[in-house]
Amino acid sequence: MPFKKSDHNRFEVLESASINNGALQVTPDSDEIRYLSEKSGRILWKDRIKLHDKKAKVASFNTSFFINIQNHSNSTSGHGEGMAFVIVPNLDLPPDSEGQYLGLTNAATDGNATNQLLAIEFDTFKQDFDPDDNHIGLNINSVLSIQNVPLSNSGLQLVPESPKNFTIWVQYDGVNKTLQVFMVDEENPVPTKPRPSNPVMIQQNLDIAKIVNERSYLGFAASTGSAVEKHCVLGWNLTVEKLPEDEGLVIEAKIALGVGVPLLVILLAGWWGQRVRHKKYETANDPTILGTLKSLPDTPREFRFGDLKAATDNFNEKNKLGQGGFGVVYKGVLSKESLEIAVKRFSRDNVKSKDDFLAELTIINRLRHKNLVKLLGWCYENGKLLLVYEYMPNGSLDTHIFCGPEKATLRWDLRYQIISGVASALHYVHNEYDQKVVHRDLKASNIMLDSGFNGRLGDFGLARAIENGKTSYAELEGVPGTLGYIAPECLHTGKATRESDIYGFGAVVLEVVCGQRPWTKIGKFFLVDWVWSLHRERRILEAVDERLRGDYVAEEAERLLLLGLACSHPNASERPKTQAILQIASGSLPVPYVPPFRPAFMWPSAGAVEGNADSEYTDDLTVTISH
Structure with a gap:
């Protein structure tokens, strides 16, 4: 059974991506070239998956997917740019991530460790840093691959003259910290087919706990530049070892999507109760943080969450100034004071966000210099952590x-x-x-x-x-x-x-x-x-x-x-x-x-x-x- 538009409730479909014609269309599905150029998109499984924990346990996972990259018949500048299987920390598609950035990063964020991004790229356009226009690569926080494998030597062409499907297997061993990628071409992909013993396209020792967020989203990203193509995912299987929760439950979650296989998620009894208790805990403010805030020298101003919510129009996307690995920054206006502000909302998991928030505040609180961005204050209500900065009208x-x-x-x-x-x-x-x-x-x-x-x-x-x-x-x-x-x-x-x-x-x-x-x-x-x-x-x-x-x-x-x-x-x-x-x-x-x-x-x-x-x-x- 192919993907259906009703599958939107299973995925986060970002920017120019869509679910159409029985496939995940990671960039626009159109026959008009003007709608295809300079685009980027992501389609991610709707829930974050726990990939490692504080006890240094790393989850193993196996995934296979079936892709089709179609050249546009009216494109006069070749094909490009490519697509990728991705592990990312949040649901935000970086702005200006079209062209060479494959929907992974942009010129400002590329190479930044706070991206917490791992990707297997399928690159169809040669940039200065690429070996050719037909290769796969292993990317960490950047579009500059740490390992590139040209495909021509294996007789594979990502964008052949006649459309062709490719099956890719990505296997990660959380015990031995090894990543392997396999790839074959075939006319009719079969989701239950086991991976081949070779060819191994990529083999790398890799501790993903040092790269990706503890809980991350998995899915696909792609982009086009002046050269265009369509990026289709026809089917996707994913099996992830579920790490122990607080009460020691071990869960294995399996997702099988598209090409005749229904969705299947296996959960053990008691997990939902843990989630409810955890949510209740998150809604209460941590007295340790409050004590630290009140004891800071030169205590900065405390803002009300309702005022910041109103100032940013409920943290509207149109007011987003930028984002990093720790949070998202929004422009806001405090109407009563006619004051423009920049509000940083921390976005990592509950414990890490508290660490990030305190670490930032305890140092920058006392920095005073005309050539530093000035901290105005903070907000901590119902578990929500925000810092308020002076707004810079001319940007970066x-x-x-x-x-x-x-x-x-x-x-x-x-x-x-x-x-x-x-x-x-x-x-x-x-x-x-x-x-x-x-x-x-x-x-x-x-x-x-x-x-x-x-x-x-x-x-x-x-x-x-x-x-x-x-x-x-x-x-x-x-x-x-x-x-x-x-x-x-x-x-x-x-x-x-x-x-x-x-x-x-x-x-x-x-x-x-x-x-x-x-x-x-x-x-x-x-x-x-x-x-x-x-x-x-x-x-x-x-x-x-x-x-x-x-x-x-x-x-x-x-x-x-x-x-x-x-x-x-x-x-x-x-x-x-x-x-x-x-x-x-x-x-x-x-x-x-x-x-x-x-x-x-x-x-x-x-x-x-x-x-x-x-x-x-x-x-x-x-x-x-x-x-």
Whole structure:
């Protein structure tokens, strides 16, 4: 039995996706090319599934699905972009996730550890970072796959001239922490057919507990660009080991959907009672949190939930400013005060949201600097956790640097002003604030702009106080941050320092001056290597954003480009400190010597690290603060 439109109550169908013509149509099902281009969509099983727990138990699962990717006969630009099987933490489809982002991420979020995303991609369009236009890949928090497997060698073509169905099996062993992916093509997919012993397309050791949320949604995502195609799921089987609940019940849930197999979910008696009791517990406010809130120094303002609900029009999607791994931010207006605000609503599970909320509040509560986004207050009612921030009317820096042709690019004087302001904020949190905070996620999308286009450092979602390591509330595993901004030593230690923040700042400086993202390939180089090559050839000003059309101060541009390279030095001890950065930006101190060739990364000895007071490494526990 094919999928029916009535199956909508079994799925969350997001954006341009639909259930139509007996299939899950992950991007539009239309014969008109104008309705197909530049689209993204997701279809997810309606309930979150528990994949790991606090006792380090990880669920095993097996899934098989049957897909058909159809090229559009009127498409003149080839086929694209592709689709993916996904594990995601929430129901939000990232904005601007069409094209190369496959409905997984977007330019602002790609590579961010807070995405908590795992995907098996079926890619049909070659980007600069792809091996070809016919491959599968394993993706973690990014569209840059950690493993790619071209399919042509196996005689498989994702988008053949004549439509073809493909059967894919994804098998995860929660005990041995291994992931395997198998794939075959066949005319008539049979949902009960066992997976083959080969070919194994992907085999990877992987602890998903370090990647995905404890409770996650499973399903499919896809996108199109200027090149278009249709992405159909014809059937889906899913078996997940259900982890023990609080009273020790072990449940196995099975879902069999489409192609002649009815829905089946097996639950043991007593589970519903546990859910009811758990819900009752969640509705009561935790006295521990209330006590912590009341004891904070310089206690911020307490807002009523009803006022924030009214201010955001009941958290209407049209008022959503952005989202991260910890919550969603909405614009609001407090009508009685005629005050515009940004309201962050925490969205992880009950325990983690409390950790996130307290971690953010206890540090940012006392931060006071003109170039930081200001916290206005908090709300905790009936288990709902919210933080209220000053609203930034000009949004984030990246939306002005990476804008479309319909919007004028950011003037040079404003770019210089913003970089100087962020440098001042970074010096404050590193050296002048009594707790010494490390931000850990410096990038253009985390720099907000007020009405005067002053840069305000925000989204401290991965930040932590160096001296407060043993009392941190939240824990993030792996290397947090965004690819392109992460210092090389962090990939070895998994720990952050003030020097690694400087590396991220250097990436931002180059991003703002050049108008290019750090992971952009220019010829054979990524951005930082490209600028370094121009420096070596004494042509560094050729790196300045072409959209400025020469309207910039050459001496300032050269100073910032060299500063960006100095901050991007592969070896942490060679990067300038924030005090020097401030003086360099103001012109009162010359830029330090930048060698013509980018130095090789050298791992410092343990003694050298311990002996450098400004290289104090944070441990694996993280206090989280976000805008």
